[in-house]
Amino acid sequence: MSSFKRSIEDASLNGFHKKLAFSTSGSPFLDGYVLSIIGVIMSHLTSALQIDLFWEGLIASAALIGLFFGGFLGGWFTDRFGRKMLYVIDIAVIIVISIAQFWVDSAWLLFVFRLVIGVVVGADLPIATSLLAEFLPRTARGPLLASMVVSWFVGAALAYGVGEMLMRVGGADAWRWVLASAAVPGLLLFIPRMLTPESPRWLISKGRIAEADAIIKRIYGPDYCSRDLPEPATKKKVSVASLFHSGYGKRMVFVTLFWTCSIVPLFAIYAFAPKVLQALKLSDDMASVGSIAITVLFVIGCLAATRVINTMGRRPMVIHSLLWSGVALAVLGMFPDAAPVVVLFLFGAYAFLIGGAQVLQYVYPNELFPTEIRASGVGLATSLSRIGAAAGTYLVPISLASLGIGPTMLVAAAISLLGALASWWLAPETAKLDLQQASALDGCATAR
Numbered sequence: 001m002s003s004f005k006r007s008i009e010d011a012s013l014n015g016f017h018k019k020l021a022f023s024t025s026g027s028p029f030l031d032g033y034v035l036s037i038i039g040v041i042m043s044h045l046t047s048a049l050q051i052d053l054f055w056e057g058l059i060a061s062a063a064l065i066g067l068f069f070g071g072f073l074g075g076w077f078t079d080r081f082g083r084k085m086l087y088v089i090d091i092a093v094i095i096v097i098s099i100a101q102f103w104v105d106s107a108w109l110l111f112v113f114r115l116v117i118g119v120v121v122g123a124d125l126p127i128a129t130s131l132l133a134e135f136l137p138r139t140a141r142g143p144l145l146a147s148m149v150v151s152w153f154v155g156a157a158l159a160y161g162v163g164e165m166l167m168r169v170g171g172a173d174a175w176r177w178v179l180a181s182a183a184v185p186g187l188l189l190f191i192p193r194m195l196t197p198e199s200p201r202w203l204i205s206k207g208r209i210a211e212a213d214a215i216i217k218r219i220y221g222p223d224y225c226s227r228d229l230p231e232p233a234t235k236k237k238v239s240v241a242s243l244f245h246s247g248y249g250k251r252m253v254f255v256t257l258f259w260t261c262s263i264v265p266l267f268a269i270y271a272f273a274p275k276v277l278q279a280l281k282l283s284d285d286m287a288s289v290g291s292i293a294i295t296v297l298f299v300i301g302c303l304a305a306t307r308v309i310n311t312m313g314r315r316p317m318v319i320h321s322l323l324w325s326g327v328a329l330a331v332l333g334m335f336p337d338a339a340p341v342v343v344l345f346l347f348g349a350y351a352f353l354i355g356g357a358q359v360l361q362y363v364y365p366n367e368l369f370p371t372e373i374r375a376s377g378v379g380l381a382t383s384l385s386r387i388g389a390a391a392g393t394y395l396v397p398i399s400l401a402s403l404g405i406g407p408t409m410l411v412a413a414a415i416s417l418l419g420a421l422a423s424w425w426l427a428p429e430t431a432k433l434d435l436q437q438a439s440a441l442d443g444c445a446t447a448r
Helices: 016-046 053-081 083-103 106-134 140-167 170-180 184-194 202-203 208-220 240-244 246-271 272-277 284-313 313-333 340-353 356-357 365-369 371-402 405-426 435-439
Strands: none
Touching: 016 053, 016 106, 016 140, 016 170, 016 184, 053 083, 053 106, 053 371, 083 106, 083 170, 083 184, 106 140, 106 202, 106 365, 140 170, 140 284, 140 356, 140 365, 170 435, 202 208, 202 371, 240 246, 240 371, 246 313, 246 356, 246 365, 246 371, 246 405, 272 371, 284 313, 284 340, 284 435, 313 340, 313 356, 313 365, 313 405, 340 356, 365 371, 371 405
């Protein structure tokens, strides 16, 4: 017989959780792959499709525009219609659009395809992370959600590797194969997603208790049921409008601020790493090596943060990550003429230290909003943070040309330090709480 004192969130990590972690990690992987793959073929598209600078810019930014709209829309649809349905439909659309790109014959059609695939990939993030968060035991929730960030870098790196290989062996139409290549990881993820059950938490929030019980028994055993899942039926229902007022509005402000402040300097520096390093008077060869080293240190920093996220805690991690990475950028800004080894050390320190804030982008939003609006909260934060990322990426070359490298680094430092200040003011601690406690306004999640 089930006991009300027993919680599924205290159960051990099992094979189902590991398979789900693999299939959901495909979301940030495809995000990194889709965003990066266009850069490999852009110069070839100019001649193949006879596109001018106007269309070149639109095609390059189409996926980012789509990601902005897809994040919130995907979250809203997921909260309304369920995790499972959108989880499967999303990957199916990615496969179909990726393959359709092979036959594109005009700039406007490629722009439409890239826009749609951006919408779908953007929608996939709140779908996948909310689904994973709602199944995981509390001790595994932070590390596994955090580790998904690394999948973005893997996807981006693989896109460049696969793209370059196909361009070398594929002939005049190689760029078509490069665009269509995103269908391959999509196909690998399709069957695992088809076999994934609906979230019991979402089913309970809709009053579908019997269906939730059946899924819980299948995953955890016949002795478990919905009474063992800390997801009580709430007396006061919340809606998407709750993200814009009262307690959840404050949490939305925090998530948006720390997410934006952690990715604006990172996206800007990552996109223009060689140019930034050259501006700091590094040679071309050292700038190229430094760019690779920075990427590696980004990944190492994320992996290190994943290992200590439970022991260090969410609140100290986000504050210290943004604070000390901002300090590294500030020192760069004050001493732009430092020796090359010092410049590389400071950039490396920034890349490593920002890992804590990066991994929390997938953890905090899923913990701070209840099941009814969890995916909507993640999606809205994703969309809003993309505005800052796009603006920062656009302004870096302008800032380098008009202000110079020193002031540009100081601006980047100020953004990171603003994120640290906002986190000190607003960040809750959720590491030891179950998902229902962390998302409850009257629970312990507000304790600092």
